[in-house]
Amino acid sequence: TLLQLIRQLRGRLSLDKSQLKLEVGHIEPVRVRGDEESIRRIMLILLDNAIKYTQGKGEVGLITVSVERKQNEGVFHVQDTGIGIDPGDLPHIFERFYRADRARSQHGTGLGLSIAHTLAEQLGGRITAESVPGEGSTFSVWLPLARSQQ
Numbered sequence: 001t002l003l004q005l006i007r008q009l010r011g012r013l014s015l016d017k018s019q020l021k022l023e024v025g026h027i028e029p030v031r032v033r034g035d036e037e038s039i040r041r042i043m044l045i046l047l048d049n050a051i052k053y054t055q056g057k058g059e060v061g062l063i064t065v066s067v068e069r070k071q072n073e074g075v076f077h078v079q080d081t082g083i084g085i086d087p088g089d090l091p092h093i094f095e096r097f098y099r100a101d102r103a104r105s106q107h108g109t110g111l112g113l114s115i116a117h118t119l120a121e122q123l124g125g126r127i128t129a130e131s132v133p134g135e136g137s138t139f140s141v142w143l144p145l146a147r148s149q150q
C-alpha cells in the first residue's frame with residue numbers, strides 16, 4: 001500500500017528535525033496500480049522538494065503526507081509550509097529545467113518534477129500542484145486503483 005511506501009521512504013530523507021517536521025496525516029488504505037519502483041521515485045522527488053523548499057525558509061516547517069481515495073483513483077498528497085510557488089510559475093514547474101526565481105537560493109536542476117510527471121503519466125495517472133506564495137504548496141499524485149479495489 002501507499003502507507004508502506006511512505007514508511008520505507010521516511011528513513012531515506014535528509015530531514016533536519018530542528019527545522020522541519022514530517023507528519024503522516026489522514027491515510028485511507030488504498031491500493032493503486034503501477035510498479036512500486038516508479039511510485040517510490042515519484043514520492044521521493046516530491047518529498048525531497050518539499051524538504052528543500054521548506055527547510056530553506058528560515059522558520060520551523062511542516063510536511064504532511066496523506067492518502068485518500070477519490071472515485072476511481074488513489075491520491076497521495078505532499079503538503080508543505082515552504083516558500084510556495086508564484087501563480088505565473090505554477091503552469092511551468094513540470095517542464096524540463098524550469099526553476100522559479102523563488103527557488104534559486106536552493107540547489108537543483110529543474111528535472112525532478114518533469115521526471116515525476118512522466119512517471120505518473122506512464123502509470124496512467126497525473127500530478128497536480130496548488131500553492132500560495134509564502135505559505136506553502138501541495139502536490140497530489142493521482143493513480144488508478146488496483147483492480148482488486150474497483
Ligand code: ATP
Pocket residue numbers: 049050053080082083084085093094098099100101102103107108109110111112113114137
Ligand atoms: P531537482 O531536479 O534537483 O529537484 P528542482 O527542485 O529545481 O531541481 P524540480 O523538482 O523539477 O526541480 O522543480 C521545479 C521547480 O518547481 C523548482 O525549481 C521550484 O521552483 C518549484 N518547486 C517544486 N517543488 C516545490 C515546493 N515543494 N515548494 C516550492 N517550490 C517548488
